[in-house]
Amino acid sequence: MLSAISVAVRQRRARETSRLLWKIAPAIAAVVLVLSLVVRWVHASPLIPLAVLAVVCLTWAAFAFVRRRVDRVSDRTAAAIDSEVHLDGELRSAAWFASHASSDPWAEFHLQHAATRLESIDFGDHYPPIRAPRARIATGVMIAVTLVLAVAFPQRPRAVAATSEAAPAAPTRKVPTIAVEGLPPDLPQELEDLLAAIENEQLTALRPGDAALLDALNKLQSIKDPEALAALARALASDRLQPLDDKTAMKDLADRAQRNASKTSSSEIKDALDQLAKNLSKPDVELDSASLEKSDETEPNGGVDMAGATEAARDASAIAGVGMVALSKQDSAQADAPPGVGAGGASSSPNGGGTMPDIAKALRHEVIEAHEDDVSGDVHSEERRKTERGTAATSYSRAAAGHSDGSRAVAPPPIPETRRAGVQTYFTRKQ
Amino acid sequence: MTVTAVAQSIDQFRDRFSRITQEVARRIVGHDDIVNGTVTSLLAGGHVLLEGIPGVGKTSLVHTLADALHLKFSRIQFTPDLMPADIVGTNIIQEHSHGGTFFEFQPGPIFANVVLADEINRATPKTQSALLEAMQDVSVSVGKTTYPLEQPFLVMATQNPIEMEGTYPLPEAQLDRFFFKLKVSYPAEDAMHEILERTTSGSDRAVTRVVDGPEILEMRRVARAVPIARPVQAYAIRLTLGSHPGSPYATPLVTRYVRYGASPRAAQALVLAGKITAINRGQAFVSIEDIRAAALPALRHRILLNFEGEADEVNTDTIVNELIASVATE
Numbered sequence: 001m002l003s004a005i006s007v008a009v010r011q012r013r014a015r016e017t018s019r020l021l022w023k024i025a026p027a028i029a030a031v032v033l034v035l036s037l038v039v040r041w042v043h044a045s046p047l048i049p050l051a052v053l054a055v056v057c058l059t060w061a062a063f064a065f066v067r068r069r070v071d072r073v074s075d076r077t078a079a080a081i082d083s084e085v086h087l088d089g090e091l092r093s094a095a096w097f098a099s100h101a102s103s104d105p106w107a108e109f110h111l112q113h114a115a116t117r118l119e120s121i122d123f124g125d126h127y128p129p130i131r132a133p134r135a136r137i138a139t140g141v142m143i144a145v146t147l148v149l150a151v152a153f154p155q156r157p158r159a160v161a162a163t164s165e166a167a168p169a170a171p172t173r174k175v176p177t178i179a180v181e182g183l184p185p186d187l188p189q190e191l192e193d194l195l196a197a198i199e200n201e202q203l204t205a206l207r208p209g210d211a212a213l214l215d216a217l218n219k220l221q222s223i224k225d226p227e228a229l230a231a232l233a234r235a236l237a238s239d240r241l242q243p244l245d246d247k248t249a250m251k252d253l254a255d256r257a258q259r260n261a262s263k264t265s266s267s268e269i270k271d272a273l274d275q276l277a278k279n280l281s282k283p284d285v286e287l288d289s290a291s292l293e294k295s296d297e298t299e300p301n302g303g304v305d306m307a308g309a310t311e312a313a314r315d316a317s318a319i320a321g322v323g324m325v326a327l328s329k330q331d332s333a334q335a336d337a338p339p340g341v342g343a344g345g346a347s348s349s350p351n352g353g354g355t356m357p358d359i360a361k362a363l364r365h366e367v368i369e370a371h372e373d374d375v376s377g378d379v380h381s382e383e384r385r386k387t388e389r390g391t392a393a394t395s396y397s398r399a400a401a402g403h404s405d406g407s408r409a410v411a412p413p414p415i416p417e418t419r420r421a422g423v424q425t426y427f428t429r430k431q
Numbered sequence: 432m433t434v435t436a437v438a439q440s441i442d443q444f445r446d447r448f449s450r451i452t453q454e455v456a457r458r459i460v461g462h463d464d465i466v467n468g469t470v471t472s473l474l475a476g477g478h479v480l481l482e483g484i485p486g487v488g489k490t491s492l493v494h495t496l497a498d499a500l501h502l503k504f505s506r507i508q509f510t511p512d513l514m515p516a517d518i519v520g521t522n523i524i525q526e527h528s529h530g531g532t533f534f535e536f537q538p539g540p541i542f543a544n545v546v547l548a549d550e551i552n553r554a555t556p557k558t559q560s561a562l563l564e565a566m567q568d569v570s571v572s573v574g575k576t577t578y579p580l581e582q583p584f585l586v587m588a589t590q591n592p593i594e595m596e597g598t599y600p601l602p603e604a605q606l607d608r609f610f611f612k613l614k615v616s617y618p619a620e621d622a623m624h625e626i627l628e629r630t631t632s633g634s635d636r637a638v639t640r641v642v643d644g645p646e647i648l649e650m651r652r653v654a655r656a657v658p659i660a661r662p663v664q665a666y667a668i669r670l671t672l673g674s675h676p677g678s679p680y681a682t683p684l685v686t687r688y689v690r691y692g693a694s695p696r697a698a699q700a701l702v703l704a705g706k707i708t709a710i711n712r713g714q715a716f717v718s719i720e721d722i723r724a725a726a727l728p729a730l731r732h733r734i735l736l737n738f739e740g741e742a743d744e745v746n747t748d749t750i751v752n753e754l755i756a757s758v759a760t761e
Contacts, residue, residue, distance in 0.1 A: 075662045076761050089663070089718025096660035097716075107658045109437040110715040 001098040001111050004118040005073050005091065008081050008127075015127040017067045021060065022132035022139075028056055029142035036149045046150040053146065073099070085126050090114050176238050178231045188235035194269070195236075198260040218272075229280055254280035437715060440653045444710050447650055448474070450641040454499040457636050459492050460629065461622035468613045468728055469496060469587065474650050475703040477610020478566050478586040480551075480601075480732065487615045488626075489589040493547045501643035502544035502583065509554035511597065515561035519571045520578075536573055541565050544581055544644060548588035552598045559605055562586060566608040583647045603691075603735060610700050611725075612732035657706040659717040666760055667701040667722045673754045674734050682753045688740030689750065693733035700729040719760050727751050 036049035078095035085091070094114035097107045175192045177185035184190075233249035236256075244252065254277040261273035415423050432440075448470060455466050465481070469492065472479040481489045497504035507518055520539035524532050540546065541562070551559060565571055569580045588609070591598055606612075618626060629636065642650075673680035675692030685692070704725030705717040712721075727748060734747045 079662070079761055088714075089720060090714065090716060093660040093663060093716040093718065096662055097658065100661075102658070104658055105432045105434055105437050106656050106715050109434045110658060112434060113715065 001094060001115045001118075002073070004115055005078065005081075005095050005098065008085070008091070008118070008121075008123045009073055009077055010068055011123045011127040012077075012081055012084070013067050014064075015130060017064050018130040019132075021064075022130055022135040025139040026135050026142070029139045029146070032056070033142045033146045033149075036146045040149060049146055050150050053143065085121060085123070087114075087117065090117060173239060175235050178228075178235050180225070180228045180231050183228060188232055191232065192236055195256060195260050198263050198269070201263075233280065250280045254278075440656075441710055441713060441715065444650055444653045445713060447642050447646060448711050451496075451499055454638055454641050455492070455495050458495045458498075458629075458638055459488060460625040461618040462488065462492065462615065465492060465613050465615055466496075468611050469493075471704055471707045471725075472610040473500075473583065473585050473647065474654050474707050475610055475700070476583070476651055477700065477703070478588070478608060480606070480609040480612040481587065481589045481615055482592060482612060483589070483615030485591060487617060489615050490547065490549055492615075493545070493549075493587045493589070495638055496587070497545045497547070498638040499641055500545065500647065501640040502647075503581070504545045504547070505540040505543035506547040506549060507540045508549050509551045509558065511553060511555060513554045513558045515558050518558065518561045519565070519573060522574055534574075536576065536578065538578070539571075541571060542578070542580060544583055544585065546584075546586045548586055550591060551588040552590040552601055554599065556599055556602055559599070559601055562588075563605055563608065566605070581644075583644055583651070606732045607694050607696055609732060611704070611728040613728055654703070654707045654710055657710050657715055657717060659702060659706065662761070663705070663717050663719055663722060664702060666719055666758070667698050667705070669758050670701065670722065670726055670730070670754055671695070671698040673758045674730060674750070680754075680758050682750070682757050684745070684750045684753050685734075688736055688743065688745045689734055690737035690740075691735040693730050697729055697733045701725050704729060723755050726755050730754070 032049050032053050035052060036046070039046060039048050073095050075092065075096060078092045081087075082089055082091040090110075091114060094111055097111055102108075173192055173196065175188045178188055179185065229250055230246040233253040234244075234246065236253050237244050237249040257273040257277040257280065261270045261277065264270050264273070451470050452463070452466050455470075456463070459466060469479050469481075473496075481492070483489050494504075507513075516539070518539050519541050520537050522534040523537050525535040526532050548562065551562075565580060565584070566586055569582065569584045571578045571580065590601070669680050671693050672678045673682065673692075674685055674689060674697075675681060676686050676689050678685075678692070681689075701722050702717070705721035708721040708724055709715070709717045730751045731747045734750055736745055736747065
């Protein structure tokens with residue numbers, strides 16, 4: 001008896017579940033379709049709508065499985081089936097007596113009669129499968145569109161670059177790494193990726209918060225060492241059939257950077273590439289810098305040639321005379337430091353300054369770059385620097401560095417240890 | 432008892448029931464539901480109150496039923512001067528043959544199997560109350576002696592609507608003792624033709640006795656053996672409790688117009704009537720519909736209206752119908 005009732009209950013639940021499915025399936029399919037459109041719009045992973053669809057399907061399968069299980073036929077269910085199949089209360093009453101064992105011959109007669117009656121009933125006629133053609137069509141179409149959007153169509157070119165997350169659609173050329181101290185070895189690869197993305201029109205703007213790309217751009221702007229630039233240019237020109245000399249490679253890279261700078265709409269990328277092209281196309285600076293490096297290398301003991309009035313000293317004094325004066329709030333002991341020393345000071349006071357041997361030791365490993373506008377007389381210069389908030393322009397005037405005037409030199413303030421690395425990266429480059 | 436015996440009992444019950452109703456139908460035209468209700472009350476061991484205007488066949492129905500049953504029948508015509516002793520009997524002084532006197536109980540017309548209390552509401556409440564013990568305990572107490580009545584015992588009372596002249600309303604306690612209250616209405620037009628043809632042509636149809644007392648008692652036992660599922664019984668209880676103003680199942684009409692709801696006797700009547708209806712259908716179970724079918728005759732006279740209900744002339748049938756429609760079956 002209970003098995004016969006269970007058959008009816010199972011078929012009824014299957015029908016109810018099916019009805020519920022086709023009632024909400026179009027809505028769920030619509031939601032997934034909208035989700036896939038949104039995912040494409042924001043360039044998220046196309047797997048998201050597929051995953052949501054899979055989760056919905058699994059949830060529904062679990063729900064249907066649980067619904068089809070018949071643990072105990074409740075009086076409510078029995079009454080509903082009784083009413084729907086028009087059994088005049090017999091199934092409901094029999095279900096109750098079947099679940100409450102009784103030896104009463106009247107109850108047995110009742111159960112036998114009910115079982116016989118149930119066997120003659122085809123519950124498939126009373127609970128036919130739900131057809132719902134419109135719901136099926138609508139759901140099928142929407143799921144098909146979702147799948148097509150997720151699988152068939154390629155991703156739209158990204159308006160916002162994200163070099164740290166999704167890889168570009170087209171594989172970029174592999175370039176060799178460089179071994180330049182202070183620069184990441186994969187900087188050429190990052191630059192190549194950036195330039196390739198611009199050339200492929202896959203990078204038109206900069207997404208806020210893209211730390212990796214900003215970092216790469218900052219590094220590019222800070223490159224003024226001709227050897228580093230040459231190494232960078234060589235790395236990027238590594239695929240040429242005939243190896244280029246350094247100047248040609250740098251010129252090619254400068255042209256490419258300039259060309260790509262005009263393509264991008266991001267002012268930050270544009271500035272960075274412009275600056276890179278500018279740095280690459282300054283042969284005189286390269287020479288000067290090279291000579292400076294050579295002169296620095298001729299003094300292995302690292303002594304500071306204060307009377308030499310090198311370009312480095314002049315530039316350093318200029319910087320000290322401009323930037324550091326305003327920041328100087330040191331006591332007189334610090335002010336006694338020799339001009340043009342740059343970072344550090346002569347004081348042994350507890351608030352900063354290193355001792356002279358320390359400064360000398362530090363300077364042995366520093367190269368102070370000369371400014372391109374290093375001419376006699378007062379020079380008005382404007383330097384554009386990349387800052388965290390954008391591009392900042394600093395205007396200053398300095399005196400010609402024909403001779404070192406100690407009266408105009410002010411000892412620079414001591415550099416806090418926490419900012420020392422940043423200052424070194426900004427002003428100097430270790431050899 | 433085996434399953435086969437159960438089937439035979441059901442068939443036998445149905446056969447006897449149909450024989451009674453068919454025999455009554457030989458004389459009574461129409462009123463099938465009244466006949467069924469009356470026989471149901473008889474088989475449930477209850478009593479019937481038939482209400483209707485004069486001339487619709489109430490007394491004829493009872494007469495015919497008594498004729499169809501092989502039972503002792505008596506009729507009491509209730510009048511305003513009728514006394515209780517006229518119903519239950521009294522002790523009278525008798526003389527011994529050797530001299531001396533003694534009291535001897537002279538049974539009243541209540542000592543019968545089928546008692547017709549005709550126009551019961553024309554007697555005073557004092558006299559009406561003489562039936563209380565007989566209807567409930569099937570016995571009569573006179574003086575210090577209690578006399579049992581013979582089973583089956585059935586009181587079939589007729590009454591005119593309460594609005595009629597010279598009537599006394601039945602006490603609530605006595606109303607509650609009636610298993611069913613059946614309202615006899617005017618016969619339909621077709622039935623009227625049949626009535627005229629039978630009663631004006633001079634051919635009187637004789638009614639034969641088809642069932643005797645032991646058979647009726649056997650039918651009572653069979654009816655009480657029908658099982659009822661707990662959810663169905665719960666519905667009968669909810670229906671009864673719903674007639675009480677303070678019940679959670681009470682309907683708005685009950686809350687507004689009812690002073691006292693139906694007693695547990697009403698629930699008993701619902702279940703017993705449901706069982707008889709079920710077995711009369713050939714089934715060995717009671718359904719919700721069986722309970723619903725018995726709700727109106729079993730509840731209508733057990734619901735007492737409050738002043739507002741009386742003033743608004745609310746019909747208790749309306750209240751019961753609302754109960755049937757609103758009380759949940761699950």
